[in-house]
């Protein structure tokens with residue numbers, strides 16, 4: 303018995319700690335104190351102590367014995383720390399080296415496929431309605447000729463001689479208190495455990511081929527420029543049966559020269575001629591759902607705003623819609639014929655204060671237009 307320090311103290315856990323906490327504490331400390339990592343002069347000693355504490359507290363039988371009778375209890379039952387006994391530590395180290403504790407990945411056998419970025423451009427009016435688009439993209443898929451194992455049909459991959467099929471190589475390092483095994487991904491088979499003697503002609507042994515595909519993308523109404531739609535599992539195939547990646551479709555909403563979008567509201571302008579504004583008119587204006595006829599009363603002023611409530615953009619993944627605000631612009635004549643000038647001069651002679659007097663509530667109306 304090398305150590306008489308309290309095992310709970312060594313692991314830094316409470317006496318009531320459960321198995322998971324003990325394991326967690328051990329992993330954390332092992333990462334810190336392992337002699338290959340730690341520069342401390344007493345690293346060997348401390349690591350040895352740690353392993354011993356873990357060996358006791360991770361076994362319910364030993365732990366009970368220790369809780370009741372302490373170090374003496376363990377000794378009386380013939381417990382000796384097994385850090386020099388390589389075999390019995392095997393599982394322990396596999397467990398934590400397998401967890402990539404020291405950055406030597408033994409889990410590289412399966413890997414999730416990479417994500418793919420795709421892009422689609424739609425009009426603002428389509429963004430208002432929602433749209434379906436076919437988006438072309440290239441994706442790595444499992445090779446159908448070899449079903450992904452990379453071997454020429456009729457042949458099978460053979461067990462990798464370097465690692466004996468485990469996909470991992472063990473390197474033994476010696477320390478003062480024994481030998482340690484480090485596990486590394488086998489470089490020859492890259493963790494697969496098997497190597498291809500005759501590569502598949504379709505994929506040249508890669509197990510995957512690139513395929514051109516079309517993706518049906520549902521674009522929800524109200525989408526904004528620059529938003530992405532994620533389509534799970536349609537990305538590149540994973541390695542060795544790993545999950546496929548995702549496709550992220552970037553949606554670009556083409557600006558529409560007729561509308562300015564601000565959040566869920568849209569703005570546009572309508573041009574009335576001087577006489578349309580003065581006499582009143584029915585005018586066709588573009589909206590997100592196509593042209594709409596709008597009635598303008600006699601005496602419509604430039605700067606008036608017509609609000610089409612609920613005719614803006616839909617709220618993405620919500621209810622309701624924004625508004626469509628239409629700003630009235632009045633066009634004045636730039637060139638007049640002699641006859642037109644005469645008529646306007648005559649009009650001017652007949653005009654008085656009443657001709658231009660604002661309606662009651664005009665400013666109220668204007669204010670409400672801007673909310």
Ligand SMILES: [Zn+2]
Pocket residue numbers: 445446447448449450451452453502503504505506507508509510
């Ligand atoms: Zn193939």
Ligand SMILES: [Zn+2]
Pocket residue numbers: 462463464465466467468469470488489490491492493494495496
């Ligand atoms: Zn191998």
